[in-house]
Amino acid sequence: MAFEAMFEPIQIGKLTIRNRVLSTAHAEVYATDGGMTTERYVQYYEEKAKGGIGLAICGGSSVVAIDSPQEWWSSVNLSTDRIIPHFQNLADAMHKHGAKIMIQITHMGRRSRWDGFNWPTLMSPSGVREPVHRATCKTIEPEEIWRVIGNYASAAGRAKKGGLDGVELSAVHQHMIDQFWSPRVNKRTDEWGGSFENRMRFGLEVLKAVRAEVGPDFCVGIRLCGDEFHPDGLSHEDMKQIAKYYDDTGMLDFIGVVGSGCDTHNTLANVIPNMSFPPEPFLHLAAGIKEVVKAPVLHAQNIKDPNQATRILEGGYVDMVGMTRAHIADPHLIAKIKMGQIDQIKQCVGANYCIDRQYQGLDVLCIQNAATSREYMGVPHIIQKSTGAKRKVVIVGAGPAGMEAARVAAERGHDVTLFEKKDVIGGQIT
Template sequence: MAFEAMFQPIQLGKLTIRNRVISTAHAEVIATDGGMTTERYVKYYEEKAKGGVGLAICGGSSVVSIDSPHEWWSSVNLSTDRIIPHFQNLADAMHKHGAKIMIQITHMGRRTSWHGNDWPTLLSPSGIREPIHRASCKTIEPEEIWRIIGDFAKAAGRAKAGGLDGVELSAVHQHMIDQFWSPRVNKRTDEWGGTFEGRMKFGLEVLKAVRAEVGDDFCVGMRLSGDEFHADGLSHEDMKQIAKYYDDTGMLDFIGVVGSGADTHNTLANAIPNMSFPPEPFLHLAAGIKAVVKAPVLHAQNIKDPNQATRILEGGYVDMVGMTRGLIADPHLIAKIKMDQVDRIKQCVGANYCIDRQYQGVDVLCIQNAATTREYMGLPHIIEKTSGTRRKVVVVGGGPGGMEAARVAAERGHDVTLFETSDALGGQITIAAKAPQRDQIAGITRWYQLELTRLGIDLRLATRADEAAIKDLAPDIVVLATGGRPFLDQHAEWGYAENSDESLVVSTWDVLSGHVEPGKNVLIFDSICEFAGVSAADFLADKGAKVEIVTDDIKPGCAAGGTTFPTYYRSLYEKEVIMTSDLMLRRVYREGDALVAVLENEYSGTQEERVVDQVVVENGIRPDEVLYYGLKEQSRNKGQVDLEALYAIQPQPCLAEEGDGFLLFRLGDCTAPRNTHAAIYDALRLCKDF
């Protein structure tokens, strides 16, 4: 009853949705075979239907025309009748679980890339280049305009023929429709520009053609921005006028509203708010549009919690809430609420690993749920009990890989002991959460703590596992997830010493964990360019230090992700952090009470120096392999993993072999440094068959 507002049915046109929760359109980057919704695609959405979602709008940026390429995003291709039987499979999979399924359709215009596959000529209303994709384009001609309007209609017809429940016209993030709307992109003086009605004409003709194609009994909506956040773009008042203009036609069954444009790196970071943003930061924009339209309003942006969703719905701000990334983290979110298992929801932490991968053109994955989009491979969201022997499993290391290994083994019904040297779980997650913009990542650990407690795992914190302690438990399986240590000794010239009082450099771990006091004038050298370097810079500047972050890569934080690095840059520029690229750290030496860092430009070979009181180095980590090599020769499998079985998501052959002693596996960073998702993925695909 506490979440009753979420479970109220709603009518969109003539379509009844069983509850008020949507998975909104996003590019999954998994539509293969020429943009078809193949098995992986279907299974990904079916899991959400099993989990209780009311409506899924799939296929963010699904294209209607052959000159709007689908290959860059592996998005759905609605420009061909080939898609129809694939849609039928998708619709059947969703409908049998009581969920509705729609697809977002669009022409990307200038918002894509022209190089590759058919090498299309990109189009926009006035031939103005788009910054994000660095995409040059031509000015669209009237004949091309009418052709694309017809393509929208044909695409909608294919969606209907395939049994989908509706289409959403994308007029957000600078796709073709809102490229015509925006005065910063549309400079035309003909009937397709100039006046308000001229700029609205393309979208109106698309809507009329789609409605004529699919009739009144098929759901048609539109997604738009509530404010482009550009001084020369469309303001909130402009968007209210536009939303009312299309709503007044009576042809829209719903309107989806998000905040921000997305045609620059800075605005893109707003469009998919990461953990540095407050909850539902742009709800006011959706509420503003709801106040002037009659059609139901849908909104999604940083709504991750059922209490949040309920408050929004009960307040009447919008009619449906999108919990898209929440459903990527846990597709069974709705079912868990219904079963009074709210504490078991794997809540999205806003890491944006999913969307940042999308903007790299690779498949959407979740930082903490390795089963998401891998359902077709047999990776389970719900772990089944073993029907075989109950084993004694010892896990060493309480970081993400170790916690997942312990959870999965316990869910299988095994007797699990987890050793962790520190007095708390989390590993590197705990360190990352110390940074000003990364605190919410601790939610990953909180979920595991609850699950490990529920499963009754023998949790031994502040306990260093050695060979004797492990063998004393007579384990059948030992899983090592001992992580690693900062790799500061790669170059002797850096002056690293294991005794920090003698060392000339310290690690980002030292700084973020509070192991060393922050300096007042600090140089950070970051050779990795992911989160740790920029997090340390943000942290130190927050403490009042004067900070310069230097990298030998193209720019600091360049590997942090397209929706993530801009939020760091906002903070670093505000705190006057100096960001320097193309310099490598050659050596560090002491001069009196100061440290001198010698930097070298790889391209010119010239050197320069910085005089500081602290040098922080982020150079990744080296695996902690001591315990592994101590146990390896005593194990039945000599610590080896059958890679063919692992990659095929099959049981390790050694699990079926008889013999004395224990099996030994290692995963995560104590094998090779990667990331949180990799550690959790290794743990799930290895331990699900214990």
Template sequence: MSKDPLLQPYQLKHLTLKNRIMITSHEPAYPEDGMPKDRYRAYHEARAKAGVALTMTAGSAAVSRNSPPVFNNILAYKDEVVPWVRRLTDACHDHGCAVMIQLTHLGRRTHWNKGDWLPAVSSSHEREPAHRAFPKKIEDWDIARIISDYADAAERMKAGGMDGIELEAYGHLMDQFWSPATNTLDGPYGGSLENRMRFSLEVIDAIRKRVGDGFILGIRFTADEDMEGGITAEEGLQIARRLKATGQVDFLNVIRGHIDTDPGLTDVIPVQGMRNAPHLDFAGRIRKEIGLPTFHAAKIPDVATARHAIAEGLLDMVGMTRAHMADPQIVKKISEKREDDIRPCVGATYCLDRIYQAGDALCIHNAATGREQTMPHDIPPAQVKKKIVIVGAGPAGMEAARVAAERGHDVTVFEAAPDAGGQIRLTAQSERRREMISIIEWRMDQCLKRDVRFRFNTFAEAGDVSAENPDTVIIATGGLPHTEVLKEGNDLVVSSWDIIAGDVKPGKRVLVYDDAGDHAALQAAEIIAKSGAHVEIMTPDRSFAPDVMAMNLVPYMRSLQDKDVRFTVTYRLRAARRSGNMITAVIGTDYSRHTEEREFDQIVVNHGTVPMDELYFELKPQSRNLGAVNQEALIFGRAQPLDANPAGSFALYRIGDAVAARNTHAAIYDALRLVKDI
């Protein structure tokens, strides 16, 4: 028996959980037609197979039709959900993993133009800033129906083989009733805390009558909204005591904060650059004072922090949800004493930000997450060992090297710089984003364990590649900043990379022209603003930095808004002219013929990259496939055909920004889905 605190079993009522690590409820937005179908099942099964004790599905399965699925939620109000739930639970149970689901009514945390176009309902008319729906103030007949909907949904989950359910309170309808900031009801459901909790207690009672005492029921709630007029820590403790007093609640899953705005959500679920486990001690206080089994998750990305949470008695079960998106095999690697092989969560929160932009959850550097049906977490060995040359050691090249080495191939990597990293190394220049370098460091460690050879400070030429007598050549040379975007004056501008790398010092009055919408423009603006300069961030789009997305935008805004920074949308930089010691910016707009001119002493352009593809085109005539990628083979996991040029001596491919400017996830996905079949 292991003495590791994380690997000790835990008895939750009648349910024995085999260790102390769980995946908390989250909605990766994988449902199809509102159902957790095969993709959803495969995602959870991969983590169950690797040893997690408890996986919780659905960051809020909707219990009612007037809780529209704004996150592509599971529709728990439909009877057809039961067989899909049964398939998922059976698959996880086969690996000894318990399964629960989170049920909710979103209240105002949705929008009426989703689902069946029913009005949102809440305990006041006040809209939630994040989702912008003005809700109908709830009536007594709404309450009665929703209580019944909760009981119906719980019964469906029990029929689907779930081990239990978790009711989602924080930020959703239950919490909207609880919070003085969002409850303006009169009568039995408004006013005193007893009245504000009445709806939730009636829901719990209705569920218990339907599913019985043997079915586990917990609640995820905020014990401190940390906002003016909201639930205080003392009132949160009163709520917890009242929940315990019912005798019907089996566990508490503790949250601290509010999620009605992007900044609030980001404090609840911190992103990179923010403190790890900021609410852990608070959750431990709840556990100590209330005495119910206590779960918690909020930026607990590493095993050491999780182990501390259990060893010190702060939690009974520790949630490592984003960490399991980065590496589903955390428990397996702990058990095998391979903690140094765990792929780190870098806090990029690409997963959550995609959901809040109506996408699906993808990990920034594990392209197999959410693609378990087509992409492997364990790389299978190749039948024939090949010699593979990779040019470029950015994220695309490093992933290609890792996967090729795990396949058992002989791998050599050429890199012009003295270190691996490419654009990731540039990104990590910012203190808040230094965690990103782990994307490269983890891959370097995996490559060195498999004897990958690196030739740094080597600007590879065609002769260098050919001299290796490779079977396959992969060009991952990335791109260079594209600043040739003006009608005149391109020689007067610098790139965002120049600023981030420190190659160019910030001016005093600076225009950052962002026509890419990614992190680089805001990183450059942050550096310039911190120098004391005036900064104008301009974009031709209707919103700035759309590819940074909601939660990642928060720390930038907190850094920039107290400085001399101006944000300008819907204006396009047309040209630049020298004017003495200044530069005149000629500014137009796509919306009209309006133009204007303003003076700056520095113009920074962020317009993506252009591929460094000279080596690729030089090698192309010598290749067996003439550089072609068969898209059908790539998508459906078949080996690439090599019959275009039988006289060629190697297969040739290019990936990542050497093809076109995209992002880190795209570069890594390029590498994984190509190299896994070589």
């Protein structure tokens, strides 16, 4: 089989994952009804499982406490037992197709919004305001620190009770854990700040509490950045030291690595590399961290092509490749590779329509694939041949809608003629 490296199973903790490809945590903006994984949410992920993905980590920025509001991105709400039966539906849908499913859990600290929801008092290690989201925050008190640590543990317990396969602690994108890590944000002089060990303490206590809650066999990982890209921020060498510190505890089953911090407009643009970036622009950061840790390393950012993914895996740079936007564009990517239908893959072009919508609080959609996130409406990714009479179909206008209509009609077996007055097709996206 071509692309063999992509299809090798991998052991992560007690889990055997059927291949080396995952969809990493991202904010889908589908968890409505107070942060529940609704039928739309389930079908969005189930389509990836049908398409052959090995692992999906759902729920980017899924919150563990009510003072980290979930309404902003309609993220998953792990602060209530209401979520448990919803998780059971999600887990069943993924497992019946052979895929594993985890969820990212976090407290966003200062990187949130105070307005328009339950008017929470935002907290950070030292009350330092975030440049991008600009919300004012207070300095978190010691008793609140321990309460939030308990919130993480309870959230992980709910994920386990719901039948999910694991949790990923978010210590990336300037959420609460990595806010404690960073001397730019953490100015404390007590046991939670100052020295390296003190700045690591919050994340360590979270990890210990989570592991105590879920036991040794439930999969627990962490996601961190490989370099904050700030003159006074955490460098690549700093992040290697941090990764090794947590890896040495023996409590982590995997480490996810991405490039860049996320609390200025420039670094925010790095996090979801658009079409102006080269392929895998931050792979070297993940590879650098892999050199110093024992746990499997996962990496995503601009990995869109099976040749690219195979080269990365064969080179031993990381252990699993995240093809997240590639699976938004085509959740059947893995199945098409297996069937030798590479030319039928809908390619992610890095337009970032998905992330642009998310930052407006809108549901994630795809400029390349009209079926993405509309599975719950019955919009299919795989078009079946019509059982009725073959027809002649004329479509005027070869923009995205016209081309999609032509494609669907042709795949259903009809004779299609597509008219366009210009000498190029594509309409307003050419």
